[in-house]
Amino acid sequence: MGAIPRDRAIDSTLALATEGYCFISNRCDRYQSEIFQTRLLFEKTICFRGEAAAKVFYDTEKFSRQNAAPKRVQKTLLGEGGVQGLDGETHRQRKQIFMSLMTPEHMAALTELTRQQWQAAATDWQKEDQVVLLYGAQTLLCQAVCAWAGVPLAAAAVNQRTQDLAAMIDGSGGVGPRHWRARLGRQRSEQWLESILAKIRTHTLDVPENSAAYAFAWHRNAAGELLDQKVAAVDLLNVLRPTVAIARYITFAALALHKYPQCQQALRQEPDYAKLFTQEVRRFYPFFPFASARTRQAFDWQDYHFPQGVKVLLDLYGTNHDPHLWSEPEAFQPDRFRQWPENSFSFIPQGGGDHYINHRCAGEWITIRILEMSLDFLVNSVTYAVPNQNLSINLSRMPALPKSGFVISRVQPLDN
Template identity: 50%
Template sequence: MNEQIPHDKSLDNSLALMREGYLFIGNRVDRYQSDLFEARLLGQKVICMSGEEAAKVFYDPERFQKNGAVPKRVQKTLFGVGAIQTMDGEAHIRRKLLFMSLMTPPHQKRLAELAMEQWQASISKWEGAEKVVLFDEAKNILCRIACHWAGVPLEESEVKERADDFSAMVDAFGAVGPRHWKGRRARTRAEEWIRGIIEDVRTGKLKAEEGSALYSMAFHRELDGNQLDSQMAAVELINILRPIVAIATFITFTALALHEHPECKEKLHSDNSNDLEMFVQEVRRYYPFGPFLGARVRKDFIWNQCEFKEGMLVLLDVYGTNHDSRLWENPNEFQPERFKEWSGLFDFIPQGGGNPTLGHRCPGEGITVEVMKASLDFLVNKIEFDVPDQDLSYSLVKMPTLPESGFVMSNIRRK
């Protein structure tokens, strides 16, 4: 079996994966000079692959399916059990259209406006503060606007707790031990909370605005004509709210990029939305977010002299593809201008590859970009601040990762 492709020599790579994090696949791609290799993870044979051509194959629904690819431990923290990320075929497309309908350009614009309003409203509070941790502020603001936009009632007194729970689910993705269990407890609490709201909407105790995410999830019908049960509706509504809160990570890296590349600031002072766009896209390419994605082989096929057997788990290297020197000139340098002409679907995959309408690329990508642009505009054009001494390093071993200090700002003043 697969004598043509390199096999990683160790009996099981699970420990190496924990030790190497984002670089696990890339290190071996370099070592074997091959875009794909076979390894063993948690006792099963896995094919790992990297690069644009690999991404095209990985996103071919004839060859791969998501069902069975997301480990239960990740379903129990990040996505929820039985969520859209684990579906395929017609059922997946129908539910995906529901998500897409909530993430159209007008929705993206609305969320960006809400973000800017919230950022602006924070200034007076920050001006008197000795220091502000951007990551903590961002997750609270994003939780507030996500719930407001979705129509989910949220008391100001519970914002921090709910934001922390959404963050804990994301943080548990690559974790074992305490971080994993914290994520599981957070999910249980969030599901219980949202399930209660869905049930209140269905019984008429709570009125949801037609067209809102809450209304759409509460009354969505599947292919068989049935409504989602309240648990599944809660899971999927969380799959809309949680990724919005997760943009806090990208916003923190955006601030770090501004700090590390002050030469970019001049361009961002203009009203040119294009410069903001190029900058945030480069933040999404350059800094680590998702390390890799998994899928299972739908039916036997051969690609690049490698036999892909039905049911086998395959991992696509997200971080490595976004840093592939064949696709990106000087990939380890931060250069927003590279996005001037960019128009690919499989070379740039921070939130998945391919077409979001039909495949598994994240439908919320437009929301991420617009909210990041509003936040960047705020940091550059609406406030001035100092960056005191702090640990701004981030680990490529911890998945997901973040600058250690969460990006501390001091002496904040309105422009």
């Protein structure tokens, strides 16, 4: 049995904060190994990357999600009691609520609502000197997803709700004010959704039966019990928050359109190019750096021993940039997806494995649909200018974004 290469530092938490998305890959390269052991927040942690690593990481016999996420991430991004921390049959049943929302017709309805919001937003933006695309896209997605999910959203509340949902994502990897904004955003959002669920349960608010709000309000477990109201709010938030987060991918997509203008031509001429472009945006740009779990029991994998209960990080960003899996991984090349054989373990921007059984993102399909639609809108339904601005991406900030949030000006909707 080989020894897992050990990081030399006593604790690498600070190195993780400064190296960000590259932390795991830097060490894999340094130790010439796809796996190494380190200490993060003073806890022994095994980190690995690549297809084989993803395959074992999504083996539900070997890994558990209980107590896998740090408290500060639960207090901001994830919440407590939601689907992300469940295992086995309890996880499968809760996950089914999310997946039942993902029928083709229902996903098409969200995409259509989003398109309508794009149209309304572009009309408004004509009057503005400049618009930060990130913020604009967050707002329109918040309006679309609330309408889709059966969550009433008064016009006067749109900005505050959008900011709270966005803060939970932006602050998930932060410290200081960024972290506290995220905690406050979560507290306010959970209270808001709990009050809506209470109204649904007391029949003072009627929502469509196929909506997320209805599903979480009325889901009963095998014993016939409703979900705890707070837990239902956490999981309803697990639909709203990440849908607003698609604005980050839209921002990256707009950046890619700007940096690689030849792609605009291809998008106009070839209907299927949007699919390739969307996949490459999700592969190339940084979003979730890694996923975390704990070993359920001790086991051996390849030449290594994993003790029971140890924390393990799978490098999502590093796997999507793994030179063993992707040729020229640091080049933006949508064409690479033309010949790509579907693989649930080598391309994992939203987690890997099976959507129903594993913790792979429940919203991956709607993310792809909304991104494709938004790309089409940006290329074919509106014109805009891109003024000089700081578009650099700092990979030590998690989650990362172009510094300016992508400012656009002279927005002009096209009549089509």
